[in-house]
Amino acid sequence: MPLRFAEHAEPGGAFRATVEAAYFAMRLSGAQKFGADQPSERRRMLEPQYLYALFLAACCSRLDEPCRHFQFYRDSDGAEWIPAAHGAFGPWVGTSNYRVTRREAIQPIERMRTALLAREILGSERLSAFDSQVLTELFGAINPDPRPTGLETLLHKVVRQSIDTLTQFEIKARKAEFPPDSTPVPTAERLEKAVNPSLAQADAPVPAPPPATSTQHADGKGNVSPAESAGLGSQAQVESPDATASDASAARNVVQLDGARSLRKELSADDPFKALAGSSNLMREFFKALAQDVASGKAKVARIDGKVSISKRSLGNFGLASDTLVEHLRKGKHLYKVDGQNILLVDEVGRLIAPETAS
Incomplete structure (x- = not known):
């Protein structure tokens, strides 16, 4: 039987739910x-x-749903099935056919009625094996309240979440739109060959014999005599050492390194930051990038006590932490002092980063 007209509505939908x-x-x-x-x-x-108890509560939580949405009539006498009075549907309908009609108005949810149906189905023998505390929570979790008020037991919570998940999955599946299958229908001959492989082998074309290999060259000359081929082979053997030697020399001459020359990038003669004694390459590159940003207006520096000041918040643009910068400045003797969030530089560095005429 179906569960609802909008969810699990196919025959057997209640069992699937x-x-x-x-x-x-x-x-x-x-x-x-x-x-x-x-x-x-x-x-x-x-x-x-x-x-x-969780398994039983989940199985019994939808016992009353089909009767809330549908009416079931037996064709033999036209009687309507009432679970509370007639019991299980199978023995009641017997061998007779039945019809299902949708109710004009959905009946309200009655958790007590669902619990009574579950008690009739489970039987007293099975229920007597439970502890009194578990049994109380079992019947309290059957057909759980979607919006519980007050204290909610863990059993009720898990059953409620399972019912919600079940409903959401069914709604999403029914709203999904699937494009029609565009695969062409196979022909009858193809189906017959798929069933009988012997027919496919009989109808398979016989492969043609491979063409005879021609010894004629593309330029129209005839076959090469064994003596000529031997001469060509000896000539190739004579020429191969020279070719190998030339290839080896070319491979050796790919990179020529000068051991007396440093691989580091040399500073240009007109680089003003070259005069900073004791500065590492990291500090020189930082000072140079900062000076370029100040000149283009991307970075702003201030003057405190006549010294060029760098804000610690602006150091993130250069990938430097404030502690790292302060440590390097102290080693190079380029730090005047640290004033809160500002780092003050000595005049030697400050004039290169922000000349007084430009400030």
């Missing part, structure tokens, strides 16, 4: 710890009962 609800409930239970407020021994005893 039950299986999916149990599946999602058991998946969500993996990260939960039932009976966490109980002593360790009692918790070890109750945890298997909680997992079984």
Whole structure:
């Protein structure tokens, strides 16, 4: 039977919804710890009962949904199926056919009615195996309230989340639009060959014999005699050492390194930062980049006590931490002092970064 007219509406949809609800409930239970407020021994005893109760609560939470949305009539006498009075649907309908009609108005949700149906299905023998605490939470979790008020048990929470996940998956699946399959329908002959491979082998074309290899050259000359071929081979053997030697010399002459010359980038003669004694290459490049940004207006520097001041907040643009810069400035004796968020440079460096005429 269907579950609802908008969800799991196909024949057998109620059974599919039950299986999916149990599946999602058991998946969500993996990260939960039932009976966490109980002593360790009692918790070890109750945890298997909680997992079984979770499975039963998820399976029984949709028992009343088909009757809320549909009416089921037996064709033999036209009687309507009422679960509370007639019991299970299979024995009631027997061998007769039945029809399903949609209700004009959906019946309200009654959790007590669902719990009574679950009690009839589960039976007293199965329920007697549960602890009283687990049994109470089991019936409290059947057909969970979508918006619980007050204290919510963990069993009720997991069942509610499984029902919500089930509903969301079904809604997304029904809203999905799938393009039609554009694969052409195979012909009858192709299907017959697929069923009977012997027919396909019989109809396969016989491969033609390979063409005879021609010894005629592209320029129209005839075959080369064995003596000529031997002469060509000896000539190739004579010429190959020279070619190998030339290739080896070319490979050796790819890069010529001068051991007396440094591989570092040399400073140009007109570089003003070359005069900074004791500065490392890192500091020279930093001073040069800062001076270029100041000249182009990308960076701003101020003057405090007549000294060029650099804000620590602007150092992020150069990939330097303020502590690293201060340490290098002290080593190179280019630091005047640190004033809060400002780093003051000595006049020797300040004049190169921001000349007084430009400030």
